[in-house]
Amino acid sequence: MLTAQSSLGIIFFPAFDWAISPTHPEREERLLYTQDQFREEGIFDIEGIREYRPLVAEEKDIMRAHFCFPGVQSVCTDSHFISAGGVIRAAQLVMQKERQRAFAVVRPPGHHAMRTVHGSRGFCNINIEAVMIEWIREHYGNLRVAVIDTDCHHGDGTQDIYWHDPDVLFISLHQDGRTIYPGTGFPSESGGPKALGRTINVPMPPRTSDEGYLMTVERIVMPILDHFKPDLIINSAGQDNHFSDPITNMNFTAQGYAKLTQMLKPDIAVLEGGYAIKGALPYVNLGISLALAGVDFSAVQEPDLDREKIREQKSTIDYLSALCDQLPEVYFNPRPSEAVRESGYFVRRRSIYYDTDDITETQVERLKDCPHCPGLLIVESETAQTPKSLGLHVPVQGCDMCSQEAEERFAKSRQAGFAHAQISDRVTKRYEYAR
Amino acid sequence: MLIGIDVGGTHTDGVCIRDGRVEAMAKVPTDHDNLLATITEALCAILKDCKGAEIRTINLSTTLSTNSIVTGHTEKVGMFVIPGPGLDASAYALGSQYHILSGCVDHRGAISAKARVDQIKPMAKRCREEGIRVYGVVGKFCTRNPEQEMAIAEALAPQADFVTQGHRVSESLNFGRRISTVYYNSAVWRTFNAFADALEQSLKDLNIQADINIVKADGGTMPLKLAREIPVQSIFSGPAASVMGILSTTAVTEDALILDIGGTTTDIAVLLDGVPLLERDGISIGEHPTLVRALKVESIGIGGDSFISSRDGQLRVGPDRHGPCMAAGGPAPALMDAMNVLGHAAFGDRERSAKGIKEVAMIQGLSARECAEQAVSLAMDILKKKVDAFLAAINARPVYTIQEILEDRLVRPASIQVIGGPAVAMSPLLEETFGLPVVAPKHAEVANAIGACLTRPTQSLVLTVDTSRGSFTVPGLGIHKTVKRTYTLEEAVHDATTMLRAELDRQGIPAEDGDIQVIQADAFNMVEGHYTIGRNIRVRCQMRPGVITTLAS
Numbered sequence: 001m002l003t004a005q006s007s008l009g010i011i012f013f014p015a016f017d018w019a020i021s022p023t024h025p026e027r028e029e030r031l032l033y034t035q036d037q038f039r040e041e042g043i044f045d046i047e048g049i050r051e052y053r054p055l056v057a058e059e060k061d062i063m064r065a066h067f068c069f070p071g072v073q074s075v076c077t078d079s080h081f082i083s084a085g086g087v088i089r090a091a092q093l094v095m096q097k098e099r100q101r102a103f104a105v106v107r108p109p110g111h112h113a114m115r116t117v118h119g120s121r122g123f124c125n126i127n128i129e130a131v132m133i134e135w136i137r138e139h140y141g142n143l144r145v146a147v148i149d150t151d152c153h154h155g156d157g158t159q160d161i162y163w164h165d166p167d168v169l170f171i172s173l174h175q176d177g178r179t180i181y182p183g184t185g186f187p188s189e190s191g192g193p194k195a196l197g198r199t200i201n202v203p204m205p206p207r208t209s210d211e212g213y214l215m216t217v218e219r220i221v222m223p224i225l226d227h228f229k230p231d232l233i234i235n236s237a238g239q240d241n242h243f244s245d246p247i248t249n250m251n252f253t254a255q256g257y258a259k260l261t262q263m264l265k266p267d268i269a270v271l272e273g274g275y276a277i278k279g280a281l282p283y284v285n286l287g288i289s290l291a292l293a294g295v296d297f298s299a300v301q302e303p304d305l306d307r308e309k310i311r312e313q314k315s316t317i318d319y320l321s322a323l324c325d326q327l328p329e330v331y332f333n334p335r336p337s338e339a340v341r342e343s344g345y346f347v348r349r350r351s352i353y354y355d356t357d358d359i360t361e362t363q364v365e366r367l368k369d370c371p372h373c374p375g376l377l378i379v380e381s382e383t384a385q386t387p388k389s390l391g392l393h394v395p396v397q398g399c400d401m402c403s404q405e406a407e408e409r410f411a412k413s414r415q416a417g418f419a420h421a422q423i424s425d426r427v428t429k430r431y432e433y434a435r
Numbered sequence: 436m437l438i439g440i441d442v443g444g445t446h447t448d449g450v451c452i453r454d455g456r457v458e459a460m461a462k463v464p465t466d467h468d469n470l471l472a473t474i475t476e477a478l479c480a481i482l483k484d485c486k487g488a489e490i491r492t493i494n495l496s497t498t499l500s501t502n503s504i505v506t507g508h509t510e511k512v513g514m515f516v517i518p519g520p521g522l523d524a525s526a527y528a529l530g531s532q533y534h535i536l537s538g539c540v541d542h543r544g545a546i547s548a549k550a551r552v553d554q555i556k557p558m559a560k561r562c563r564e565e566g567i568r569v570y571g572v573v574g575k576f577c578t579r580n581p582e583q584e585m586a587i588a589e590a591l592a593p594q595a596d597f598v599t600q601g602h603r604v605s606e607s608l609n610f611g612r613r614i615s616t617v618y619y620n621s622a623v624w625r626t627f628n629a630f631a632d633a634l635e636q637s638l639k640d641l642n643i644q645a646d647i648n649i650v651k652a653d654g655g656t657m658p659l660k661l662a663r664e665i666p667v668q669s670i671f672s673g674p675a676a677s678v679m680g681i682l683s684t685t686a687v688t689e690d691a692l693i694l695d696i697g698g699t700t701t702d703i704a705v706l707l708d709g710v711p712l713l714e715r716d717g718i719s720i721g722e723h724p725t726l727v728r729a730l731k732v733e734s735i736g737i738g739g740d741s742f743i744s745s746r747d748g749q750l751r752v753g754p755d756r757h758g759p760c761m762a763a764g765g766p767a768p769a770l771m772d773a774m775n776v777l778g779h780a781a782f783g784d785r786e787r788s789a790k791g792i793k794e795v796a797m798i799q800g801l802s803a804r805e806c807a808e809q810a811v812s813l814a815m816d817i818l819k820k821k822v823d824a825f826l827a828a829i830n831a832r833p834v835y836t837i838q839e840i841l842e843d844r845l846v847r848p849a850s851i852q853v854i855g856g857p858a859v860a861m862s863p864l865l866e867e868t869f870g871l872p873v874v875a876p877k878h879a880e881v882a883n884a885i886g887a888c889l890t891r892p893t894q895s896l897v898l899t900v901d902t903s904r905g906s907f908t909v910p911g912l913g914i915h916k917t918v919k920r921t922y923t924l925e926e927a928v929h930d931a932t933t934m935l936r937a938e939l940d941r942q943g944i945p946a947e948d949g950d951i952q953v954i955q956a957d958a959f960n961m962v963e964g965h966y967t968i969g970r971n972i973r974v975r976c977q978m979r980p981g982v983i984t985t986l987a988s
Contacts, residue, residue: 001722002526017836022960023967029959032971035835036542039608040576041522045716045724053833056840078837246964278961282542286521301520303539303547 004048005294009099011086012038013054013106018079020356025247025275026108026123034105037282038289049293052093054086054106057131061088063431064134065127065161067116067379067391067422071433075117080126083108087132090268094232095140101292102268103237104128105285109272111151111236112182114160116381116391119357122153122182122273129236129270130161133168136232137396138429142167146230148221148264149173150257151238151272152248154185158236159199164192164367164374165395169200169228169331171221173213175241175250176203181355190330192367193346194374197334200224202327205319206249209312210256212320213241217263219324224331225264235266239274239284243310244302246275251310254280258287258297266292279304344369345378359383372399376406380418387419396426403427410434436489437983438645439888440477441496441676442470448884449477451490455987459483460881470499471633478641490643496650496676496887499630500623500669504720509622510569513562515587516614517550517574527611529618529723532567534558536587544579544899544906544915552590563594569624571617573601575610578910579899585913597624602910604665605726606897606975609716615723620667627666631659646943648892652718652729654679654711655893655980658942667727671718673883674732678704678711680886681852683982684876692822692848694865696855698740699756701818703825704732705846710980712829712846731829735821739771739857743791743810745798750806752814761791768792770814771857773807780860815868822869854879877986889984892944895954895977898931903961903969909934924958924972931974939978952979 014031021027038044044051059072061084068075086106093099110129112122119125133145147162149155149172162168177185191199202220204212225233239245241252261269269288274281283302290297339346345366352361361383368375376398379391390413392406403425413421413434421434436458440449442465451459461480466473474495503509513532518524519539538550562570572587581602588598599620601613634647648656650672662669677695681687688709695702705712711730718729736754744751744767752770760769762783768791774780775788782788789803796806830845851865851873862873878885899908900922907918912934932951939946955975960967 002522012833014835015837017838023962023965027960027962029961029971032959033542036608040542040610042609042611045611051833053831054840078841082837082840278543296523299520299523303520303541
C-alpha cells in the first residue's frame with residue numbers, strides 16, 4: 001500500500017454543471033478527465049491523501065479581498081462562491097493542522113481578478129487565492145505569505161491586490177507578456193511604494209521547457225523564498241505552461257510540474273488556468289498531487305510525450321540564465337519607487353479592460369502615505385454600466401488613523417456623489433456597502 | 436416458495452417464505468470446515484415443514500469465499516498487469532507471480548503503446564513451472580478499452596483453467612482496487628465452483644429444482660451461474676443480508692439508521708429515503724481495497740458481551756469481549772449483565788449478572804446499581820459518538836456539482852431500526868440516547884435469513900461513448916465497438932437500458948418496467964480550439980436494488 005509522506009487534502013470540485021459558455025475553455029468538461037485519472041490511479045486510496053468538499057464562501061469573505069461594484073452578488077455566481085469556498089476549505093485544513101498540505105482543484109479560477117471587480121477578466125471574477133489569504137489573516141493574524149504563481153499567464157490580479165502589501169510576497173513566472181495575455185508582468189513591475197521588491201515578475205520566453213523552467217525556480221524563486229521566510233507558501237498552480245496547451249506557447253511537462261512542486265513545497269496549491277483538459281490536466285494534476293504528498297511521481301508521464309521535440313534551444317537557456325543573474329536584484333536591491341505622490345497620497349490612474357465580459361473600467365487609486373501603516377487604499381471606479389463607485393480598504397496591518405479616515409469618507413460617500421461605496425476595514429472587521 | 440439461508444460466523448439461519456409469510460425457520464451451528472453440510476442441515480430443518488418440490492428459489496448468503504480468503508486457503512494466481520505511466524504498479528503486487536507488462540491505454544481508451552503478447556512468454560512459462568492454473572489480467576483504463584486485456588487473456592488460455600479479466604469484475608475506475616478484485620476472484624474461483632457443484636448435486640439429491648442465487652455485499656443477489664464467474668462478489672454478504680432483512684420486515688421510506696447489535700460489535704448502516712447507502716468504491720479485504728460493491732457498514736466495539744472492567748481507576752466497556760456475559764455462563768461481567776441489573780433485560784442467570792457487576796462496583800467504590808448505570812451510559816455514549824461521526828463523514832462526502840452543494844442533502848435519520856440479540860432490551864436506552872423512535876422488526880432473530888430470502892438480484896451496466904473517437908464501450912459485457920459521430924445521449928440511455936434488460940433476460944432474472952433505473956446520464960461537449968469535436972457520454976443504469984416483497988405484519 002502507498003503512503004503519503006505529507007498528509008494531503010484535495011478539494012476536488014469540477015462544477016460539472018457550470019460553464020462560461022458551451023464551447024468556452026472554462027466549461028463543464030474541464031476537470032472530467034482529471035477526475036477519471038484520479039479515480040483510476042486511486043489516489044484517494046493512498047494512505048494520507050483525502051478528498052474534501054468545498055465550503056460555500058460568504059459575501060464578507062469576498063469583501064475582504066475585493067471591491068465589487070455594484071455589489072458582490074452582481075459579479076459572483078454560485079460557482080464563484082463555491083470555488084472561493086473550496087480554497088477556504090483548503091486553508092482551514094492546513095491552518096487547523098488536519099492536513100499538512102492542501103490542493104484546491106476547483107473551478108472557476110481567479111488570478112486575473114484584481115482588487116476592484118466589475119465582471120470577468122481572463123475567465124476570473126474572484127481572486128480565490130486572495131480570498132483565502134485574507135480569510136487566513138482574519139482568523140490567524142497577519143502571517144507572512146508568499147504566493148508563487150506558476151500559471152502561464154501573468155497573475156496580474158493577485159499582483160494588483162498585493163501591490164501595496166509588504167507582508168505578501170508575490171512572484172509570478174509566466175510566458176513573456178509581449179507574446180501573450182494579459183500583456184503585463186515585466187521585471188519593472190516590482191511593487192508599490194510601501195512594498196517595493198515584494199512583487200517579482202519573471203517573464204519567460206515561449207517554448208521554455210523543463211530545464212529552463214526549473215533552473216529559473218531554483219535560481220530566482222528559491223533564494224528569495226529563503227530570505228523572505230514566509231509563514232505560508234501558496235502556489236497558484238496554473239497548468240497552461242504544458243506543451244499541449246491550446247492557448248499558450250510553452251513546453252513544460254507533468255514531470256516538470258511535479259518537480260517544481262517538490263522544490264516549492266507549497267502549503268497550499270490552487271488550480272488556476274490550464275485548458276489542455278485531455279492531454280495535460282489529468283497528468284499534471286496527478287503529478288502535483290503526488291509531489292505535494294511526497295509520493296513517488298517518477299513514472300507520471302503524458303502518453304504522447306516526446307522529450308526531444310520539446311527541449312529548449314540553447315539560446316533560450318542562455319536568455320533565461322541571464323535573467324536568473326539579474327532578477328533576484330528586484331527583491332534584494334529594489335529600485336527607488338517612481339510612484340506619483342499628490343498631497344499625501346500615492347496616485348495611480350488606470351484603465352482596466354475585462355476581456356471575458358467586455359467591460360472597460362476607469363480607475364483612480366489613492367494610497368494614503370501613512371507613517372504608521374501601509375496605508376488606507378481609496379479607489380474611485382466607473383464603467384459604462386456602473387456609475388462612479390468608491391472603495392475603501394484599511395489593510396490588515398492598518399492603524400486607527402486610517403480606520404477613522406475610511407469611516408469618515410464612507411459616511412460622506414453619497415454626498416461626494418458616489419453611486420456605490422464599499423468599506424473593507426480589516427482592523428475593525430467592517431465589510432459593508434453604503435445604503 | 437422462497438428459501439433464504441444466511442451462513443454466519445456462529446450460526447446458520449434459514450427461513451422459508453410463502454405469500455409473504457414465514458412458513459418455517461431454522462437455526463443450526465455453522466461448521467466452517469463443511470459449509471455444505473451446514474447448509475444441507477439448515478435446508479432439511481426447514482423442509483420438515485415445507486415441500487421441496489414447491490421451492491422456486493433458494494437465496495444463499497455464504498461466508499465461503501470470505502473464509503477461504505481470511506484463512507489463506509486460496510489458490511495461487513498468476514497476475515499480469517498493464518499499468519502504463521502513473522503510480523508505481525508494484526505497490527499493488529499480490530502473489531508471487533505478479534508481472535508488469537508494457538502497454539498503455541489512456542483515459543479515453545486510446546492505446547498509445549501496445550501490450551506485446553510475446554512479452555509474456557517467459558513469465559507464463561514460470562507460472563506453468565509453479566503449477567499455476569488460474570490467472571488475472573488487469574489493464575489501467577481497461578474499462579475504456581478492454582482489447583489489451585482480452586489479448587493477454589487469450590494468450591494465457593491454453594495453460595489456464597480460468598482467467599479473470601479486469602473489465603469483467605467492475606465498471607468502476609480504480610486500477611489498484613481492480614487488481615485486488617481480480618486477484619481474489621481467481622484465488623477463490625476453484626473453491627467456489629467446487630462448492631457450487633456440490634451444492635447443485637445435493638439439491639438434486641433432495642429433489643429440489645430451484646433457481647439458486649448468491650447474496651452479494653451490495654444487498655442484491657446474483658444467479659449461481661454468474662457467481663461461478665465472479666465469486667469474489669459473494670464476499671462479506673452478511674451485513675447486507677441483515678440490512679435487507681430489515682427492509683423486508685418493515686417498509687422504511689425515510690432516512691433511517693440501522694443497528695445490528697451482536698455480542699462483540701454493533702454494525703451501523705444507513706438508509707437514504709429507505710434505500711441502503713453503498714460504499715463509494717468498494718469493500719476492503721484486509722489491507723486490500725477492492726471494487727466489490729458493498730453497503731456502507733461500520734463496526735463499533737460495543738455489543739451485549741462487551742467486557743466491563745475497572746482499569747486505572749476508570750470504568751470501561753468494550754471494545755473486547757471475554758466470552759459470553761455472565762448471565763449466559765461467561766467468565767466476566769459484560770454489558771448484558773449491567774442491563775440485567777438495571778432491569779432493562781431479564782436474560783439468563785440474573786444472579787450471576789448481579790455478582791459480576793458487584794465485583795467491578797466494589798473496585799470503583801460504587802453500588803452495583805450505580806456501576807451498572809455508569810456502564811450502560813458509557814456504552815451509549817460510545818455508540819452515539821461513533822454513529823455521529825459515521826453520519827458526519829457521510830454528510831461531508833464530496834459532491835461534484837453546484838446543484839448538489841446548494842441542495843446540501845444531509846442524511847438525517849428519522850428512526851432507528853435494530854436487530855440482533857440485545858436489540859429489544861436496548862431499545863428504550865437507544866431511544867433516550869438518540870432521541871429517535873426505535874423499531875425492532877418482527878423475526879429480528881432471523882432477519883438476516885429473511886433478508887437473504889427476499890432480496891432481489893442487482894446488476895448494473897455502464898456505457899461510455901466518445902463520439903470524437905467513435906468509440907462505444909460496455910466493459911461489463913465485453914463490448915468495445917465503433918459508433919457514429921452523431922450518436923446522442925438519448926440513444927445511449929436507450930441502448931444501455933435495452934442491453935441491461937437483455938442481459939437480465941439472459942440470466943433469467945425477471946425485471947418489471949420500473950426496475951431498470953438510470954442513475955447517471957451525462958453528455959459533455961468535447962471542444963478543441965473553440966470547435967465542438969464530439970460528446971463524451973456516460974450512462975450508468977442498474978436493476979433497482981430492493982426486496983421482492985415486504986412480510987405481511
